[in-house]
Amino acid sequence: MSKQQPIIIIGGGLTGVTTLYELVSRDIPAILIDSESAVAQGTSYANGGVLHPSLPDPWNAPNIAPVLLASLFDRNAPIKLHLAQVPALLGWGLQFLRNSVLSRHLAITQANFDLANYSTRQTDALRQLLGLQFEDAAPGTLKIFRNPQEREAALRLADFLAPHGLSHQVLDRDALLKREPSVANAATPISGALLFPDDRVGNARLFCARLADHAIARGGEIRYATTAQQLLVKNGQLAGVRLAEEDLFGQVVICAGVGAPKLAAPLGVKLPIRPAKGYSITLKADELTAVQPVHPLADASLHIAVTPLGQHLRVLGMAEFIGMDRQLDPHRLTMLRQFFEQLLPDVGAQVDWQGAENWCGLRPMSSDGRPFIGPTPIQGLWLNCGHGHLGWTKAVGSARLLADQIAGRKPEINPAPFAYEKRQRLSIFA
Ligand SMILES: Cc1cc2nc3c(=O)[nH]c(=O)nc-3n(C[C@H](O)[C@H](O)[C@H](O)COP(=O)(O)OP(=O)(O)OC[C@H]3O[C@@H](n4cnc5c(N)ncnc54)[C@H](O)[C@@H]3O)c2cc1C
Numbered sequence: 264m265s266k267q268q269p270i271i272i273i274g275g276g277l278t279g280v281t282t283l284y285e286l287v288s289r290d291i292p293a294i295l296i297d298s299e300s301a302v303a304q305g306t307s308y309a310n311g312g313v314l315h316p317s318l319p320d321p322w323n324a325p326n327i328a329p330v331l332l333a334s335l336f337d338r339n340a341p342i343k344l345h346l347a348q349v350p351a352l353l354g355w356g357l358q359f360l361r362n363s364v365l366s367r368h369l370a371i372t373q374a375n376f377d378l379a380n381y382s383t384r385q386t387d388a389l390r391q392l393l394g395l396q397f398e399d400a401a402p403g404t405l406k407i408f409r410n411p412q413e414r415e416a417a418l419r420l421a422d423f424l425a426p427h428g429l430s431h432q433v434l435d436r437d438a439l440l441k442r443e444p445s446v447a448n449a450a451t452p453i454s455g456a457l458l459f460p461d462d463r464v465g466n467a468r469l470f471c472a473r474l475a476d477h478a479i480a481r482g483g484e485i486r487y488a489t490t491a492q493q494l495l496v497k498n499g500q501l502a503g504v505r506l507a508e509e510d511l512f513g514q515v516v517i518c519a520g521v522g523a524p525k526l527a528a529p530l531g532v533k534l535p536i537r538p539a540k541g542y543s544i545t546l547k548a549d550e551l552t553a554v555q556p557v558h559p560l561a562d563a564s565l566h567i568a569v570t571p572l573g574q575h576l577r578v579l580g581m582a583e584f585i586g587m588d589r590q591l592d593p594h595r596l597t598m599l600r601q602f603f604e605q606l607l608p609d610v611g612a613q614v615d616w617q618g619a620e621n622w623c624g625l626r627p628m629s630s631d632g633r634p635f636i637g638p639t640p641i642q643g644l645w646l647n648c649g650h651g652h653l654g655w656t657k658a659v660g661s662a663r664l665l666a667d668q669i670a671g672r673k674p675e676i677n678p679a680p681f682a683y684e685k686r687q688r689l690s691i692f693a
Pocket of ligand 1: 273274275276277278279296297298299303304305306307308309310311312313314315489490491492518519520521522523526540541542543579580623624625626627648649650651652653654655656657
């Protein structure tokens with residue numbers, strides 16, 4: 264295949280960089296373009312850093328409608344719908360609600376788990392194969408709870424996924440404090456946690472930078488400060504991409520995160536992907552004397568987590584439906600800080616909040632909680648986008664799934680749940 268035109272990958276975040284690597288490592292020439300001046304400058308920049316097959320459930324859980332409605336009038340809602348966005352989100356929102364029916368929610372949760380589990384293993388295999396270092400660790404995740412309701416909710420999901428391969432262990436308070444003494448003085452006492460031993464952590468931005476180097480060493484090309492303005496079609500087939508000053512010719516993979524719908528729509532490829540804004544604060548932790556967390560600590564009810572990443576601690580969370588807005592809202596940052604200080608008061612009193620790196624990013628959220636991976640009705644146009652809250656977890660697996668399809672090989676997991684065409688007919692994983 265080495266004489267063919269390079270495949271053009273639009274987007275240099277987690278999905279784009281992994282796609283570049285997986286294509287060139289199958290001897291398929293590829294070139295990646297991104298508007299920014301380095302890889303991982305979009306949503307992959309400072310995410311939670313957790314590879315968590317333990318959290319594959321889409322956010323449109325069966326009770327989501329009243330939650331979203333109430334959020335319209337609640338400034339502190341962790342998942343917040345902004346009133347001004349309601350008209351723009353109408354079509355997407357109806358699909359989001361339709362997919363929250365229990366049977367669909369569970370089927371999608373399982374499909375997401377299969378991809379997330381495969382991907383996490385493949386990320387580790389790549390780490391070992393290439394000797395990648397990206398502040399990676401394998402402490403497992405702790406999903407904390409404070410009351411029996413939160414415990415039941417966490418257990419329901421874990422028990423559902425256990426037959427599919429999710430390992431978990433219930434820890435009562437004593438067992439939790441033995442493993443994770445940092446939460447001993449939480450303002451609202453933590454009554455226990457679920458431990459997911461197979462979850463991992465790593466710095467997604469570092470991973471992208473390191474993997475990009477390997478992709479280039481294998482013949483891949485990256486062009487920065489290069490924006491795809493339009494996709495070109497000839498005789499019903501994808502012909503290439505229009506840039507500011509030239510056209511590039513070849514097949515195309517859209518890995519453009521929240522920019523994907525705008526690129527695909529003129530070709531009639533409708534991608535129900537909308538931005539769900541989240542925040543993170545990264546704190547220096549190498550000189551603290553207080554007992555620090557060693558596991559990522561996830562509070563599923565508040566959609567907030569704290570992750571130890573190398574010499575740093577990162578607190579992150581929230582989902583705001585507020586369009587393409589990328590401004591840092593001080594109120595949301597304060598909420599994250601308060602969460603951190605209540606959960607880890609000793610560490611919270613020592614960290615340098617002034618020197619912290621505050622960040623927000625737009626999760627590319629599909630209306631059914633699944634990414635789009637595979638071909639489209641336009642020959643030569645491929646998708647790897649819409650990974651929502653799980654783009655780090657699923658990146659390597661998604662790229663492999665796509666690259667195998669492009670190479671004409673049998674993928675290692677079932678591609679049907681993530682196919683564009685199947686989704687249009689609303690069939691569930693034929
Ligand atoms: C607060 C927060 C915490 C998160 N935590 C986790 C976590 O712990 N674990 C996890 O698995 N996931 C997590 N995620 C989700 C994860 O970060 C995303 O799913 C992932 O980064 C999406 O990657 P992407 O490559 O699709 O998009 P991006 O990283 O946004 O990359 C898209 C790229 O496309 C480029 N682009 C767009 N349009 C064009 C164009 N026309 N021409 C050229 N370039 C273009 C952009 O410049 C950008 O670089 C989190 C997200 C947030 C916001």
